[in-house]
Amino acid sequence: MKNSREAIYSFLRLAVKRLGVLMINLELTEWAQQINESGYSHGNKNDQKSNFPEVLKYIIPFIKELILIGVPLMLTLLWIKLVKAIKNR
Numbered sequence: 001m002k003n004s005r006e007a008i009y010s011f012l013r014l015a016v017k018r019l020g021v022l023m024i025n026l027e028l029t030e031w032a033q034q035i036n037e038s039g040y041s042h043g044n045k046n047d048q049k050s051n052f053p054e055v056l057k058y059i060i061p062f063i064k065e066l067i068l069i070g071v072p073l074m075l076t077l078l079w080i081k082l083v084k085a086i087k088n089r
Contacts, residue, residue, distance in 0.1 A: 005086050 026032060 004089075008082070008086065
């Protein structure tokens, strides 16, 4: 039982480390540097009116919050259930 718990913990640690390395490598790509330098525009630089739908300006922040708060919340709940399942064995 203790070996399976240690195996799960080591697997999760390895997965998190690899995810971190992948994110760092993504930040070093030419694509990410181009986005950081130029930014993102919702319209033409010459024209003041954007071609981005007005409704999405209000919906996208809520979706962003759901993702940024909801994903870590779900991972934490999954982690708690996994730990409880291991302890109950």
